[in-house]
Each structure stands twice: as C-alpha cells, then as structure tokens.
Amino acid sequence: MAKENTMDKTIEVKDWYLSNFGEFEKRLNGGKESFIHSKRKAALSNFSKLEFPTIKDEEWKYTSIAPLLKYNFVPTYEKKNVSKEFIKSLLFDEMEHSLIVFINGRYSAEHSDLLNLPEGVIVGSIANEIKNNNEVLLKHFGKYADYQNHIFTALSTAYTEDGAFILVPTGKIVEEPIHIIFITTEGNEKILTQPRNLFVAEKSSQVTIIEHYVGNEENIYFTNAVTEIVADENAIVDHIKLQEESKKAFHIARMEVDQERNSNFSSHLISTGADLSRNEFNAKFNDEGGECKLNGLFMVDGTQLFDAHTLMDHANPHCNSHEHYKGILDDKSRGVFNGKVIVRQDAQKTTAFQENNNILLSDEALVNTKPQLEIFADDVKCSHGATIGQMDDEAKFYLKSRGIGEEVSNGILLHAFASDVVTSIKIESIRNYIEEIITKKFNQ
Amino acid sequence: MLEIKNLHAGIEGNEILKGINLKVNAGEVHAIMGPNGSGKSTLAQVLAGREEYNVIEGEVNYNGKNLLDLAPEDRAREGIFLAFQYPVEIPGVSNTNLLKTALNEIRKYRGEEELDTIEFLSLIKEKMKLVELDQKFMSRAVNEGFSGGEKKRNEIFQMAVLQPKLAILDETDSGLDIDALKIVANGVNKLRSKDNATIVVTHYQRLLNYIVPDFVHVLYNGKIVKSGGKELAFKLEELGYDWVKSDVAETVAD
Numbered sequence: 001m002a003k004e005n006t007m008d009k010t011i012e013v014k015d016w017y018l019s020n021f022g023e024f025e026k027r028l029n030g031g032k033e034s035f036i037h038s039k040r041k042a043a044l045s046n047f048s049k050l051e052f053p054t055i056k057d058e059e060w061k062y063t064s065i066a067p068l069l070k071y072n073f074v075p076t077y078e079k080k081n082v083s084k085e086f087i088k089s090l091l092f093d094e095m096e097h098s099l100i101v102f103i104n105g106r107y108s109a110e111h112s113d114l115l116n117l118p119e120g121v122i123v124g125s126i127a128n129e130i131k132n133n134n135e136v137l138l139k140h141f142g143k144y145a146d147y148q149n150h151i152f153t154a155l156s157t158a159y160t161e162d163g164a165f166i167l168v169p170t171g172k173i174v175e176e177p178i179h180i181i182f183i184t185t186e187g188n189e190k191i192l193t194q195p196r197n198l199f200v201a202e203k204s205s206q207v208t209i210i211e212h213y214v215g216n217e218e219n220i221y222f223t224n225a226v227t228e229i230v231a232d233e234n235a236i237v238d239h240i241k242l243q244e245e246s247k248k249a250f251h252i253a254r255m256e257v258d259q260e261r262n263s264n265f266s267s268h269l270i271s272t273g274a275d276l277s278r279n280e281f282n283a284k285f286n287d288e289g290g291e292c293k294l295n296g297l298f299m300v301d302g303t304q305l306f307d308a309h310t311l312m313d314h315a316n317p318h319c320n321s322h323e324h325y326k327g328i329l330d331d332k333s334r335g336v337f338n339g340k341v342i343v344r345q346d347a348q349k350t351t352a353f354q355e356n357n358n359i360l361l362s363d364e365a366l367v368n369t370k371p372q373l374e375i376f377a378d379d380v381k382c383s384h385g386a387t388i389g390q391m392d393d394e395a396k397f398y399l400k401s402r403g404i405g406e407e408v409s410n411g412i413l414l415h416a417f418a419s420d421v422v423t424s425i426k427i428e429s430i431r432n433y434i435e436e437i438i439t440k441k442f443n444q
Numbered sequence: 445m446l447e448i449k450n451l452h453a454g455i456e457g458n459e460i461l462k463g464i465n466l467k468v469n470a471g472e473v474h475a476i477m478g479p480n481g482s483g484k485s486t487l488a489q490v491l492a493g494r495e496e497y498n499v500i501e502g503e504v505n506y507n508g509k510n511l512l513d514l515a516p517e518d519r520a521r522e523g524i525f526l527a528f529q530y531p532v533e534i535p536g537v538s539n540t541n542l543l544k545t546a547l548n549e550i551r552k553y554r555g556e557e558e559l560d561t562i563e564f565l566s567l568i569k570e571k572m573k574l575v576e577l578d579q580k581f582m583s584r585a586v587n588e589g590f591s592g593g594e595k596k597r598n599e600i601f602q603m604a605v606l607q608p609k610l611a612i613l614d615e616t617d618s619g620l621d622i623d624a625l626k627i628v629a630n631g632v633n634k635l636r637s638k639d640n641a642t643i644v645v646t647h648y649q650r651l652l653n654y655i656v657p658d659f660v661h662v663l664y665n666g667k668i669v670k671s672g673g674k675e676l677a678f679k680l681e682e683l684g685y686d687w688v689k690s691d692v693a694e695t696v697a698d
Contacts, residue, residue: 392534393495393496395532395534397494397495397532398531398532398586399534399542400493400515400516400517400520401492401493401517401520401525401526402520402546402606403517403546403547403549403550403553403606404517404520404542404545404546404549405549406515408545408549409517412537412541412542413534413537415536415537416534416535416536416537416585417536418536419535419536
C-alpha cells in the first residue's frame, strides 16, 4: 500500500511541474518564439515521459529522492532582496574578483560588481544572452547536459530562465576569478530555483570560476542546477563549487565539461550544505592532450546525505585525469561516491588516477563508495582506490602526548585529512575561506 | 618527582608489567634496560597515557599528583614528554603547526601568555641548532618521509622546545648511526639540569656512553630484576641478557 502511495505522489509531483509550465511561459515576456524555447518545450515533453528515479535504479541505489518528492516546490520567482552585509560575508578576503549574484534564481544587478574585463569577455545573466540571441549561447546551450534521459536535467532545461553566462573569447585571459553567488532566501512558499549556467572558454583563453550556493539555515527549498562548461583548444578553466545550502534544502546538480585539444580543466567541489545533495559531474576529452582534475571534499553530519556521481570519459589518446574525493561524515550522515572512469579503445597513452577516502566520525555514519574503471585501450596507466576509516588513533595520541587536547587534535587531523584537496586549489584566499569552513565545523 | 609503586599493566588482557617499583628524583638520569619483550616500551607508553594499555594495579605519583588519573594531554602539560620509539607520520600537519599548537596549549594550561609568531620562531631557531636540523624542515609534514635519524632528532627537537620536567626516551638510539646518536645524545645532555629528570629506555649499552646515567635498572619479564650504577650497563653489555635471565632463574630456584 505504501508503495502505491509513493507512486501516486510521484505522478502528482510530475503533474505539478507540468501544470506550472503555462504560468512560467506567461512571464517569459515574448521569449516564446526563440530557439531556446523550442528546447524548453522539447525538454518538457521529455520530462513528462521520464520517471523520477527510485532506489531500484542502479544509479540511485543509495540515494532515495522520496523526501524531495514530498513537496510541491514552486518554480516561480519571488522577488526578494538581501543585505550588502550578507553578500559581504560570502566573499573571500583580500581577493579581487568579478561578482555576480543571483537571488532566488534571478540575476541581481544591484549586487553584482564586475571588474574591467578584457574586450569581448561576457560575464552576466544567461537570460540577457537568450534575449540577445547570443550566437555562442545558441551553439552550446543544451548540447552537453543530456535532457533526453535525465529527468532533473529535463526539468532544468524546460524551465530555463536565468543563470550565469560566461564567455571568454580566443586568447583572452581573465586574471581575477569570477565569483557567482546563488542565494535562496525565505519566502512564503517553498521554492524551486534552477540556475542554468553556461561557461565557454575559447581557444587559448583562461578563466577561474566559482559557483557558490547559499541559503538561509532553516529553509526548505530545492536547487536544481545545471552547468555546461566548454574548454576549447588550449584553454585553461579552473572551476570551484562551494555548496553551502541550508541544511534542510535539496540540491541536485549536473556539471558537464567538454574538453577540446590540450585543454586544462580543474574542478573542486566543497560541499557542506543541503539535507540531500547529488552532484553528477561528467567530463569528456573530445580530443588529445587534455588534462582534467576532479577533486571534492564533503563534510556532512546530522541526517545529511551527499552523493557524487562522476564520469571521466577518456575518449581520446594522450589525456591525463586525476580525481580525488574526500569525505568526513558525522552522526547519521551518509555519503555516496560513484566514480566512473572510461578509457575508450582509441584512448592510448591515457593516465587516469582516481581515489576516494572517507573518515567516519561516528558509528552510525555510512559511506557507499564505488570506484569503477572500464578500460578498453591497452597502453594506459590507471589506478583507483577507496578507503573508509576512523580517525587515526596513533596520530591522535602523538598529538595529545605533546599537550594538545582532544578537540584541537581532532581539528588538526581533519584539516590534515582535507589538506590535499584544499591545497590543490590555486588561490590562497579561497583556500583560507575553506579552511575557515573546516575550522568552524570542527571547532578548531 | 616520580614514584611508581607495584605497577601492573597490560594490553588486551595480557599482563606485561608485573609489579614495577621505581623512584626518580629531579636531576637524575635513569636507564631502563632489558631484552626485547621485557616491557620497556609498555612502561614508557603507560607513563605517557596511551589508552590502549590498561593499568591493573599499582600507583604512579608524579609531583604530588596521581599520574594515572590524568589524560595524556594533561600529563604533557604537567611536564611529561615521551620520545617515541616509532614517531608517527602525520601527513598534512606541518612541524610548525604541531609545535606552535603544542607549546601554546601547554602555556595556556599553565596560565602563561601564548607566544606570538616572532617569539616562536626565535625559540625554534635556537633549538634547531641543538639537534642540527635545517630550517626548511619546519614546513614539512610531521615525520612524513623522514629518515630514521631525522625522526629521532625531531623527537629530541620537540623535547627541547617543550622543555619537559620528565623526559622518557623510548629506544631513541635504535637504528641510529654513530653521528646521529651523538647528535641525539648531545641534545639530551644539553637539556639536563638539576630540575628535570630523564628516563632512558634502551636495549643497548652504547647510548649510555654518551648519556651517562645515574642509575641503571634491568627490566625482565615485567619486573625490575636488578638496579645499580652505570657499571651495571657495562656488565650487561659484557655478559648479555642471558646473564640476567639465568640469574633470575637461580634466585627463583633458591
């Protein structure tokens, strides 16, 4: 009986998002004739055909989204404002940056603050670029994030409205990082925001982008984010995502990275927020000579669930990938790491390294880790591994025997555990911000 | 300073120390020698407060306090220092971070002001000379990738910075070449004073050529079976531990 109820509920939730589409279309203000809108409609039609995943789906085996389906989140924009002080508290000390801010999914010109950017560089709201029929946008939008088979991506694509758009033209170097903040703030209703981001770094360009998600501590809301990234030939893109949503929020995100010849991409995911968070990060080498780094650090407690599903697709020869995810889990929290590396038949001379390490701070915390290596080429160097353990008692006794107390010892060891992920971030002020998060979390 | 009375202790149900009695006064150096498995390291670990070991019986009085009641960190703050037989590698924690935190935790406990960076660095510089360590070493992770000699020198260096009242050196000599041994011994000797005491746990007499003890105790099968002056160490070196073993056997037979 219970099962049937869930089933009904799922259909209800789907109907709910389908039925809200008319309302959504109304406020698009004439954007209905555009190329993007045809994608929206195609995605909506896919959405209506797809089913929400259950734990019977292999890819969702350890992550039940039933709690998410309990609510009818309102996919409409509620105008809200936040204080300058609050924004300021989210910035990194002593770092020059361009800032763009989204509140409840919509661009806030008031809080955004762009430095002098090199000629031709665009940093701003994707809604604007949709209006302008930006050619780069039309070329890449929806090309990488598959809305045929993934229901949440279909939902995002159907409701495409706003998000960040960054274009760095050929040969341009954006020296200062671009910090994008997505804030979900209280309203009368439980809302759904769907940031839709597209970052394009053209040939031999360089850029650092920070996606930063925050919400008010106790709010229940749903963020469904999709980010498409193109690193064209010889481009260098450093991407950092900080997920500091409300601990009652739901955060579902997809990041698709297209890497062309000799491009260099790095990703760092630092995740502490949300009751349930799911990150699907996929990177594909579309040509030779690429370098890719996928790093992550998640720290969860209470009943939080963190899930990372990554796919490193070595479709071409002479590419290197390096992936390292680390988790610190307390209380009854749960972690899921599913890291897949595919080395296709043509991808000779591939180097692929993957590792996942976890520390459980309580008896009830749990991690399901599944590193997967599928190799079809024969001249490759690949390794993977996973560990789950407790705090190192010997190291802890060593610190204590030097006069360092219990809490401080724990803090030192957890900082140390996190350090190889944190130190591989190139910008010191961001490293300091993350160290600060760890310090606050573990009282040291 | 330290008085151990009838100490019985063990690990996982095995009794290893079977009634240790030992008195150490300020200004003294005591050597504890004995064959492998006699309980030397267990004694060192129990005094430092390693949780895995449990005390079955007996008392340890340290400067008027019941040592066994104190947490390991409080023992360190009260002035006990253990130089580990196998110093632990801690990736991601720099030597600077470890020592600065330790020093300030100890100072806080004693109601002293924390050292600022400049004061700390000048202290470090002075103490590094003592064990001939390079400045670069401070930014390296604790013991990670250190050679055996570097690890042992690091222990003595930490001891020099933390200035304990009672230092326990657990086989600090094992595996050291003669140059490293001299550096380590020299470090220990320079720190000797009438106010502090040292317990040197060792398997070999060789170290005692460089750190001259006031008393030598022979630990065998969880008990101190012989005590004497430094000449006892020479006799042990000459006759080997079999001499002690047969001696003990005879005593039992009598």
